[in-house]
Amino acid sequence: MMTLTSRLFGVVLLSALVAGCSSSTGADANKSLPSELFSSAKKVIAARGVGPVAAVTPSREVIQGLTEPVLQIDPELAGGSDFLRRVESRTDSSGRTNEVWRSSLKANVFLRNGVLVGTRGVGSDIISADAKYTTRALAARSNGSGTRSYTISDGDLTTTKYEFNCRYENLGAKNIVVAYQSFKTTHMRETCVQTSPESNTIANDYWVESGTKIVRQSRQWVSPKVGYFQFKLLRK
Amino acid sequence: MRKKAALCREQSMIRTFGKIALGSMLFGTVALAPLQVSAQEVDGVFEAPDRPSLNFYGTTGLIDMPSGEALPDGTVAVGISSFGGTTRTTLTFQATPRIQASFRYSGIKDAGIGRFDTYRDRSFDVRFLLNRESRYLPALTIGLQDFAGTGIYAGEFVAATKKFSGGAIPGTVKATVGLGWGRLGSSGAIGSPFGSDRPSFTGGDTGGELSADQWFRGEAAPFAGLEWQINDKWGVKAEYSSDAYVTETGNGVFDRKSRFNFGAEYQVSERIRVGGYYLYGSEVGVNVQVQLDPNRPVSPLRLPAPLPYATRPPLKAGQQGYDTNWAASSAEVSQELRDVIVPLLKAEGMTLVAVKTTARTAEVRFTNDRYASTSIAVGRVARILARVLPPSVGTFRIVPVKNNLAQSTVVFRRSDLETLEFAPNASEALLAATQFESADPVLAGAALNEALFPSFNWSIGPYMKRRLFDPDEPVRVDLGIEASAQYQPAPGWKIAGTIQHRLTGDISDDTIRTPSALPRVRTNSLLYAQGSDTSIPNLYVSRQWKAAPDVYTRVTAGYLEQMYGGLSAEVLWKPVASRLAFGVEANYVKQRDFEDILGFRDYSIATGHASAYYEMRNGFTGQLDVGRYLAGDVGATVTLEREFANGWKVGGFFTLTDVSSEDFGEGSFDKGIKVTVPVNWLLGNPTSQTRSTTIRPLQRDGGARLNVPGRLYDQVRSGHRAGLVGNWSGVWE
Numbered sequence: 026m027m028t029l030t031s032r033l034f035g036v037v038l039l040s041a042l043v044a045g046c047s048s049s050t051g052a053d054a055n056k057s058l059p060s061e062l063f064s065s066a067k068k069v070i071a072a073r074g075v076g077p078v079a080a081v082t083p084s085r086e087v088i089q090g091l092t093e094p095v096l097q098i099d100p101e102l103a104g105g106s107d108f109l110r111r112v113e114s115r116t117d118s119s120g121r122t123n124e125v126w127r128s129s130l131k132a133n134v135f136l137r138n139g140v141l142v143g144t145r146g147v148g149s150d151i152i153s154a155d156a157k158y159t160t161r162a163l164a165a166r167s168n169g170s171g172t173r174s175y176t177i178s179d180g181d182l183t184t185t186k187y188e189f190n191c192r193y194e195n196l197g198a199k200n201i202v203v204a205y206q207s208f209k210t211t212h213m214r215e216t217c218v219q220t221s222p223e224s225n226t227i228a229n230d231y232w233v234e235s236g237t238k239i240v241r242q243s244r245q246w247v248s249p250k251v252g253y254f255q256f257k258l259l260r261k
Numbered sequence: 262m263r264k265k266a267a268l269c270r271e272q273s274m275i276r277t278f279g280k281i282a283l284g285s286m287l288f289g290t291v292a293l294a295p296l297q298v299s300a301q302e303v304d305g306v307f308e309a310p311d312r313p314s315l316n317f318y319g320t321t322g323l324i325d326m327p328s329g330e331a332l333p334d335g336t337v338a339v340g341i342s343s344f345g346g347t348t349r350t351t352l353t354f355q356a357t358p359r360i361q362a363s364f365r366y367s368g369i370k371d372a373g374i375g376r377f378d379t380y381r382d383r384s385f386d387v388r389f390l391l392n393r394e395s396r397y398l399p400a401l402t403i404g405l406q407d408f409a410g411t412g413i414y415a416g417e418f419v420a421a422t423k424k425f426s427g428g429a430i431p432g433t434v435k436a437t438v439g440l441g442w443g444r445l446g447s448s449g450a451i452g453s454p455f456g457s458d459r460p461s462f463t464g465g466d467t468g469g470e471l472s473a474d475q476w477f478r479g480e481a482a483p484f485a486g487l488e489w490q491i492n493d494k495w496g497v498k499a500e501y502s503s504d505a506y507v508t509e510t511g512n513g514v515f516d517r518k519s520r521f522n523f524g525a526e527y528q529v530s531e532r533i534r535v536g537g538y539y540l541y542g543s544e545v546g547v548n549v550q551v552q553l554d555p556n557r558p559v560s561p562l563r564l565p566a567p568l569p570y571a572t573r574p575p576l577k578a579g580q581q582g583y584d585t586n587w588a589a590s591s592a593e594v595s596q597e598l599r600d601v602i603v604p605l606l607k608a609e610g611m612t613l614v615a616v617k618t619t620a621r622t623a624e625v626r627f628t629n630d631r632y633a634s635t636s637i638a639v640g641r642v643a644r645i646l647a648r649v650l651p652p653s654v655g656t657f658r659i660v661p662v663k664n665n666l667a668q669s670t671v672v673f674r675r676s677d678l679e680t681l682e683f684a685p686n687a688s689e690a691l692l693a694a695t696q697f698e699s700a701d702p703v704l705a706g707a708a709l710n711e712a713l714f715p716s717f718n719w720s721i722g723p724y725m726k727r728r729l730f731d732p733d734e735p736v737r738v739d740l741g742i743e744a745s746a747q748y749q750p751a752p753g754w755k756i757a758g759t760i761q762h763r764l765t766g767d768i769s770d771d772t773i774r775t776p777s778a779l780p781r782v783r784t785n786s787l788l789y790a791q792g793s794d795t796s797i798p799n800l801y802v803s804r805q806w807k808a809a810p811d812v813y814t815r816v817t818a819g820y821l822e823q824m825y826g827g828l829s830a831e832v833l834w835k836p837v838a839s840r841l842a843f844g845v846e847a848n849y850v851k852q853r854d855f856e857d858i859l860g861f862r863d864y865s866i867a868t869g870h871a872s873a874y875y876e877m878r879n880g881f882t883g884q885l886d887v888g889r890y891l892a893g894d895v896g897a898t899v900t901l902e903r904e905f906a907n908g909w910k911v912g913g914f915f916t917l918t919d920v921s922s923e924d925f926g927e928g929s930f931d932k933g934i935k936v937t938v939p940v941n942w943l944l945g946n947p948t949s950q951t952r953s954t955t956i957r958p959l960q961r962d963g964g965a966r967l968n969v970p971g972r973l974y975d976q977v978r979s980g981h982r983a984g985l986v987g988n989w990s991g992v993w994e
């Protein structure tokens with residue numbers, strides 16, 4: 026609702042600026058400003074009908090039929106679910122694996138040993154992030170502390186750096202069920218407090234498999250405008 | 262087989278689910294969440310910090326009185342207020358964290374001043390935040406109101422504001438105290454600390470001059486107020502006003518029965534706030550405020566994500582380097598590469614101009630048609646090259662080109678792009694490893710994109726023209742249809758024109774014709790509007806090219822703007838990494854006829870300027886133009902503009918020439934404000950279009966500069982180092 030109002034506001038404000046004593050620059054010679062306005066207004070009106078969507082639970086047959094790695098993402102604020110394929114996996118010399126997961130609608134998610142370090146195409150994306158202490162704490166599954174930083178897009182081709190002081194806690198063993206399979210995991214929590222200027226707090230949860238140390242399920246913060254995503258590794 | 266069919270069907274079902282889900286996510290629909298007490302921690306969305314509200318003068322303040330706070334840096338705000346026959350429309354800009362400037366247009370009904378039923382006035386304000394609020398000290402501001410106008414609102418003040426929150430009372434309480442001079446010191450004065458020499462307001466003055474010898478002179482009176490922001494939506498205000506409204510009460514505009522004002526305000530949305538008030542014991546007033554923070558876009562930009570960087574296979578042990586035999590003939594492989602990447606660039610919204618590759622280095626020249634920031638285009642080109650080129654090519658030279666002007670060369674090492682993609686500080690690390698060089702005018706030995714020329718574009722659409730600040734009718738609007746076309750026969754050549762036909766409007770209904778001591782170079786706009794319903798705003802031939810790696814040149818001939826046609830030539834020197842640039846422009850023009858849309862009048866003039874441009878820190882750009890203006894007067898224009906990395910620009914300019922204030926007429930000298938908004942900030946689609954508007958309080962004939970299409974400085978800047986670095990994260994997006 027807020028975004029609908031915002032976008033309508035943007036369209037109205039832009040119409041006010043279409044007035045003369047004005048010049049337009051931009052090599053988009055083929056797309057005139059009125060047509061941009063109309064296509065934007067159409068999108069806004071179409072979006073009105075779409076209500077909040079519930080998260081999807083794929084059926085057992087679907088899960089058993091999967092032949093490639095699939096990651097399920099449930100955005101908490103926006104609702105619904107998305108399913109991503111792994112398009113890249115690179116392990117560097119120190120054993121950290123960077124993975125790129127891609128959705129059918131061209132949004133990317135970067136995971137380093139299961140920790141979210143980047144997104145693309147989500148809007149208010151994480152351009153880059155540091156997760157040194159997080160990956161270390163998850164590998165050791167022990168309590169500890171460290172720092173984290175995120176470089177996050179402001180939505181207008183500029184970025185803001187968010188820096189946090191973090192505390193890691195091992196909340197004990199927990200059996201979880203993901204994709205109809207049961208996993209023995211350790212529940213790790215990362216609680217971070219922003220250093221300056223505000224002191225916002227975020228809390229990320231990770232369920233790390235006991236044997237393989239893979240993050241089977243997690244709830245991770247993305248950005249101040251998007252909120253949290255829930256991740257489920259359906260097939261690794 | 263059956264299982265496979267089921268699998269395919271199920272997988273496509275997942276994709277459909279994904280489409281619906283991600284589709285709704287992309288349009289940002291917010292799931293209905295149950296009411297939560299501590300929303301911040303649970304949903305991870307950070308709230309915007311508290312913002313001060315505006316007063317009836319459109320500056321930060323209470324109701325009629327100013328306060329000691331400043332707006333967030335870079336905020337552009339519009340306030341429209343009305344009470345007791347007085348309507349004020351104000352545009353306010355927080356130019357720096359401490360300096361706030363405002364331009365106001367007000368109207369007082371039945372004021373009995375001059376010959377007008379409604380007395381209309383333009384005024385400028387400026388204020389400076391002396392002290393930021395801290396734990397024990399208040400925010401302190403010193404300000405000048407209407408410091409260079411006819412002076413009906415002239416006043417100065419010092420104000421202090423302190424915030425209190427927590428404790429038994431919910432929300433935030435702000436307490437303000439201050440001392441005002443001039444209009445703000447007219448009621449309840451306590452003395453004249455700096456001397457009592459202050460003339461009172463006389464209507465009908467030409468105004469426009471800074472009356473510095475009057476500032477803080479005369480009687481001073483205290484004012485105070487309280488503002489209580491109860492929750493996110495509601496706030497109430499109460500104040501003790503020191504403005505006696507001498508002129509208005511004297512002429513019977515309204516009755517001032519009390520010194521106290523009260524009001525309630527409602528925050529309609531993040532940007533809009535409205536309020537209702539009871540003022541001076543006799544009047545009801547309303548106030549609408551809109552605050553735009555350029556750093557919080559109305560619609561965040563969302564780009565489809567690119568595929569990850571294609572990395573090269575690792576060098577086998579014992580191998581010296583990757584095989585280079587494939588590039589035996591540079592000309593041949595350049596042509597093959599060109600054929601491969603033309604469609605790939607097109608899919609990304611870019612057009613290939615030229616490409617050349619050797620075994621070790623590839624250079625691509627391209628035009629960016631889609632992205633507002635050149636850095637995104639540069640990043641996408643690098644990804645395409647990494648996917649397509651054999652491993653031996655280790656250096657990418659990427660050259661953005663705009664209308665045949667190669668702007669700069671961005672040099673990447675391919676290994677940096679591969680290793681830094683997931684680095685924690687990917688943007689800064691890549692910037693440190695990137696080189697910016699100047700681009701040669703032409704790339705020798707390159708394979709050219711033959712399909713580029715000739716090219717023809719056209720468009721038809723509605724247009725709207727406005728004319729502001731006529732005393733009888735402040736806003737006049739014309740509506741009509743406009744058709745424009747552009748033909749580019751060869752690189753650098755352009756033949757373009759626009760034709761407009763007015764369907765309806767009231768711009769030509771104006772009858773006022775103010776006297777002018779100078780040749781009427783700009784004050785004939787009414788005759789152009791009345792002369793013909795169809796007009797040709799421009800129709801010209803232009804050629805632009807690079808004379809040297811750092812020198813850009815342009816020649817334009819034809820009907821250059823609504824009032825003039827002729828010849829214009831410009832040379833600009835701007836190195837890629839330099840803050841400083843110099844340019845020279847020379848024009849010879851004749852004034853166009855009012856009724857004959859292709860004819861000319863007798864008046865002709867040679868004008869020209871030498872310009873210096875300087876890019877300062879924090880996005881400020883200064884420009885100094887010295888030369889001869891359309892009326893034959895000689896002088897200089899100073900422009901100061903603040904440009905935000907997202908494309909927003911707000912700036913002001915003034916011109917001083919050898920024309921005296923009396924000869925210039927009302928306003929004394931030419932001045933104005935310019936605002937540019939990038940369209941993608943409002944709509945969220947990737948587009949490079951911007952909308953600019955220039956507001957002049959008065960259009961007179963002194964200090965008038967020719968409007969020429971395609972001036973070089975803005976064409977060149979977007980691809981230079983400063984233009985790329987501000988949005989450098991776009992390279993990774």
